[in-house]
Amino acid sequence: MAGHGAPHPFTIPNFRAYWLSRFTGTIAVSALAIVLGWQVYSIARDPNGLAMTIKEASFLLGMIGAAQFVPLFLLTPLVGLAADSMDRRWIVRITTGVLVLTAAMLGLFTWADRLSLPVLFTAAVLIGCVRAFSGPAYSALAPNLVPRESLPTAIAVSSIAWQVGTIAGPSLGGLLYAIHPDTAYAAITGLLVVALLAIFLIGPVPQPPVQKDHRVLARIIDGFAYVRRNRLVLAAITLDLFVVLLAGATALLPIYARDILHVDASGLGILAAAMGVGAASTACYFSVRPMKANVGVKMLASVIVFALAILTFGLSTHFWLSFTALVVAGAADMVSVYVRQSLIQLHTPDAMRGRVSAVSQLTISASNELGEAESGLLASLLGPVGAVLFGGSAAILVTLAWARLFPELRLAKTFDPPEMLDIEPQHGVITP
Numbered sequence: 306m307a308g309h310g311a312p313h314p315f316t317i318p319n320f321r322a323y324w325l326s327r328f329t330g331t332i333a334v335s336a337l338a339i340v341l342g343w344q345v346y347s348i349a350r351d352p353n354g355l356a357m358t359i360k361e362a363s364f365l366l367g368m369i370g371a372a373q374f375v376p377l378f379l380l381t382p383l384v385g386l387a388a389d390s391m392d393r394r395w396i397v398r399i400t401t402g403v404l405v406l407t408a409a410m411l412g413l414f415t416w417a418d419r420l421s422l423p424v425l426f427t428a429a430v431l432i433g434c435v436r437a438f439s440g441p442a443y444s445a446l447a448p449n450l451v452p453r454e455s456l457p458t459a460i461a462v463s464s465i466a467w468q469v470g471t472i473a474g475p476s477l478g479g480l481l482y483a484i485h486p487d488t489a490y491a492a493i494t495g496l497l498v499v500a501l502l503a504i505f506l507i508g509p510v511p512q513p514p515v516q517k518d519h520r521v522l523a524r525i526i527d528g529f530a531y532v533r534r535n536r537l538v539l540a541a542i543t544l545d546l547f548v549v550l551l552a553g554a555t556a557l558l559p560i561y562a563r564d565i566l567h568v569d570a571s572g573l574g575i576l577a578a579a580m581g582v583g584a585a586s587t588a589c590y591f592s593v594r595p596m597k598a599n600v601g602v603k604m605l606a607s608v609i610v611f612a613l614a615i616l617t618f619g620l621s622t623h624f625w626l627s628f629t630a631l632v633v634a635g636a637a638d639m640v641s642v643y644v645r646q647s648l649i650q651l652h653t654p655d656a657m658r659g660r661v662s663a664v665s666q667l668t669i670s671a672s673n674e675l676g677e678a679e680s681g682l683l684a685s686l687l688g689p690v691g692a693v694l695f696g697g698s699a700a701i702l703v704t705l706a707w708a709r710l711f712p713e714l715r716l717a718k719t720f721d722p723p724e725m726l727d728i729e730p731q732h733g734v735i736t737p
Contacts, residue, residue, distance in 0.1 A: 312452065314459040320450040322506035327443055328466040330401060330500035333493045334432065335474025337408060339558070339577055340482050340489050343570060344415075345369050345425055346559040359564055363557070363684035365422075370556060372426050373433035380437040393449070394507050396442035400435045401501045407431050408497055412490030443467075449510040458595070465588040465643065473581030475555065479574025540711035541604075541645045544704065548608050552615045552693075552700035554634075555580075560689045566624050579628045583635025591643055600644045601717030605708050607640035612700040619693030648717065 314320040349355050349362035357365065411428055414420045444463075451459040481489035533539060554561075555577075562573035596603065614634035621627040683692035708715050 312455055314451050314455055314462055317451055317455075319507045319510065320447070320459060322503045323447060323450055324462065324466050326397070326401070326500045326503035326507075327463065328470050329496045329503070330404070330439075331467050331470025332474040332477060333408070333496035333500065334404065334436070335471050336478030336481070336489070336496075337411075337432070337474075337493050339475035339478040339555075339573070340486075340493070341369055341411075341425055341429060342366055342556065343479070343482060343559050343573060344420060344486075345422065346563070348420075348422060348425075350563070359560065360685040360688070363560055363689065364682060366556060366559065367682055367684070369426070369429050372429035373436070376430055376433040377437040380434065393442040393446040394504060394510065397439055397446065397504050398501065400439035400442075401497060401504060403431065403435050405494060405497045405501060407435075408490060408494045412487065412494060415486045415490055446510070450507070463646075465591065465639075467642075467646075469581065469584050469588050469639075473578070473585060475558070476574055476578030476581045479570060479577045481574075483569065483571035483574055536711060537648060537713045537717060540707060540714040541648050544604075544608065544707045544711075544714070545641065545645055547703045547707075548612065548700045551696040551703065552612050553696070554615050554618060554693050557684060557689050557693065560684065561618075561627065565622065565689065566627060568624060572624065576624075576628060576631060579631030580635030580638065583632040583637070584639040587636045587639035587643075591639075596640075596643065597719060599718060600648070601714045604641050604644040605704060605715060607637040607644075608704045609701060611637035611641065612697045612704065615693060615700070616697035619690055619697060 315324070346362055346366050349357040349365045350359075407428055411420075411424070414424050447459055447463040448456055478489055478493070481492050531538075558573060558576055562568050562570075562576055566572065566576075568576075611634050614630045614637060618627050618630040618634065621630060683695060686692075687695060
């Protein structure tokens with residue numbers, strides 16, 4: 306995707322350190338999420354403890370997602386501005402350090418057999434706060450590390466690190482937890498330490514011009530206004546929001562593993578690994594054959610395939626059919642994220658990239674963490690199978706609607722953005 310003569314991002318030391326930090330940090334946080342979910346569900350279903358029914362425990366499992374989403378939702382207007390006003394490296398360094406302490410704390414409570422629901426929910430809130438600040442800073446930092454002609458490749462490679470880490474992390478968490486809970490927390494903490502050390506290797510990088518007008522509220526609003534006015538960015542962000550919000554099944558994996566497919570934590574790890582297998586395979590393909598044409602249509606098609614695979618998973622009572630369906634879902638999701646993140650980053654000027662990344666992160670978190678709450682609530686009403694079938698069917702309808710409502714997305718041929726002459730809105734007016 307880089308132009309002729311453009312250096313590959315991996316030849317640049319700053320980008321290599323950034324990529325390693327984002328990859329290991331994302332794996333760790335995603336692994337931590339699946340471990341938290343398994344521990345919450347296990348405590349709720351323990352016949353010698355709370356002894357909740359499947360529907361009652363499903364609702365509680367969904368609340369873990371809500372505990373992470375609420376602080377992120379409340380902080381989003383501020384974190385985007387922070388990423389556009391402060392040294393993005395230090396934002397990531399501080400937040401990663403907090404994650405190291407959080408994972409170590411959970412490991413200590415688990416080792417001492419003192420783990421409880423209040424401890425798990427407190428950790429979920431901390432993780433939500435950290436991700437609120439680190440996400441926009443990570444996303445906005447990548448384009449500052451490479452020359453302009455290498456930017457498309459850098460964004461694609463960075464997106465691959467995030468997506469593969471997001472999907473592969475739960476598999477690692479489940480498999481390590483099956484070996485021993487202490488092993489899982491030790492590995493998660495170690496990965497976060499690697500992420501922290503790597504981000505300290507990044508030298509000084511260009512920063513957006515310091516804004517001296519002190520229009521804090523107006524600048525926050527400008528980020529949302531830009532997303533609303535740029536219909537291609539708006540379509541890409543909102544499609545992911547609704548599809549993953551409706552069709553995401555990750556939160557229900559502990560339920561399927563324990564009470565439908567009747568496997569233990571190692572089986573949960575294998576199921577969680579399925580999407581990672583699909584995503585990693587697709588990412589490897591794009592690393593040698595980057596997408597160049599008809600990117601919008603391919604994104605829409607991949608979302609439909611994702612929803613169909615989730616429907617298959619929801620209906621399956623056979624372990625390996627469920628695994629295969631999730632592999633297909635992971636591959637399709639990788640295509641969607643690859644296109645979406647490239648379009649968003651390349652169609653957003655650097656001076657606004659932190660704020661737009663914050664809006665994007667808000668929708669991603671809404672689709673993931675709030676989606677977990679939605680899945681738990683629906684599962685408590687319809688049962689886990691009914692919740693998955695409803696969500697997958699609704700996701701297909703949303704995708705078809707978006708293809709008609711946003712022709713800009715359907716007609717997008719390449720990742721090439723239009724030239725942006727006025728990169729910072731003046732008095733709320735976005736000038737392309």
